[in-house]
Amino acid sequence: MAHRFLSSTNRFSARFAFIFTVSLSCTYLCYSILFCRGTIMTNQGYEGKKCPPSKTAAGGKKLLGNVEDCASLEVRSALDQTAAQRRSSELRDQSKAPASFGSRWTDTKLRNMSVVQKYGNKKLPNALIVGVKKGGTRAVLEFIRIHPDVRALGTEPHFFDRNYDRGLDWYRGLMPRTLDSQITLEKTPSYFVTREAPRRISSMSHETKLIVVVRNPVTRAISDYTQTLSKKPDIPTFEDLAFKNRSLGLVDTSWNAIRIGMYILHLENWLQYFRPSQMHFVSGERLITDPAGEMGRIQDFLGLKRIITDKHFYFNRTKGFPCLKKPESSSQPRCLGKSKGRTHVLIDQEVIEQLQEFYRPFNIKFYETVGQDFKWE
DSSP states (O other): OHHHHHHHHHHHHHHHHHHHHHHHHHHHHHHHHHHHHHHHHHHHHHTTOOOOOOEEOTTSOEEOOOOTTOOOHHHHHHHHHHHHHHHHHHHHHHTSOOOOHHHHHHHHHHHHHHHHHHHOEEOOOSEEEEEOTTTTHHHHHHHHTTSTTEEEOSSOOOTTTTSGGGOHHHHHHHSOEEOTTSEEEEEOGGGGGOTTHHHHHHHHOTTOEEEEEEOOHHHHHHHHHHHHHHHOTTSOOHHHHHEEETTTTEEOTTSHHHHTTOHHHHHHHHTTTSOGGGEEEEEHHHHHHOHHHHHHHHHHHTTOOOOOOGGGEEEETTTTEEEEOOOTTOSSOBOOOTTSSOOOOOOOHHHHHHHHHHHHHHHHHHHHHHTOOOOOO
């Protein structure tokens, strides 16, 4: 009896083991078929290319090597998916009422930022805002950054004037990640008056596009002085710094606030290395009175679609210049900081007229060279 019971138990165990083995084999077979199919599809799209490992700089920052030869399936898949989502969104929009400006702006920026942060690469800049100090460069940077096809460094790296010995790898490592379709941009206003900057930028790339924001040189000098005075209240008066001998009308061109405004002298240095077509001059005055018009011309210069328009701006009467309208993702409009829009130091009208007379011949030659009358007289 006991023998019969053990025999029955063994048959049951063998049957259970057989069923379990068959089930496990079927599961493994299905998984292998799916995995093999995915591998074949991946190999067909990727063609077996491999990316070189990234290099690490001495400062601990990760720098990318030459990414142009590295085909990334994930990047292409993400871009295809993003394009499909965009087309699907556009079809939905056609059947709905137009969305608000803030909503479209926020959704587009968040979607692009997500893709860029995950798949973008650090590249040397395609374009630079090279000057001038107190001309409106920060406003141009903040305005152009809302364009989905522009990625810009927020701080001034001062690479081509102060940090050139750190090398291009260090410079590239500072840049934000961008997709191939996007422009990388940085701003350092002191480049325009740095003697070595044009040659150094040209050696990086002969095709770099340059943006120069200029302003009435007298107003610019007063603004420059006002900023310095806020940091160093014990400096001499504007008149004492601006003139060697005021009664004779001798202007002190060694003072940086005066020398920066002699635009034509600096421009002649740039034209030794860059074609006029590679340089775009922005009027600091029109940037205040017509920000959409000036930004439209900048977008044209950079080869971008005109996305930044008058609907993005409102005039802030307290600051005295335009600000970006509030996107729905923020509780505040985007205005420049407290250091922008300071009330200028009051300067005697006679001093202003003397400086206008000094700058006139420089201004006229500058107008002729760039083919644009800024009407500073």
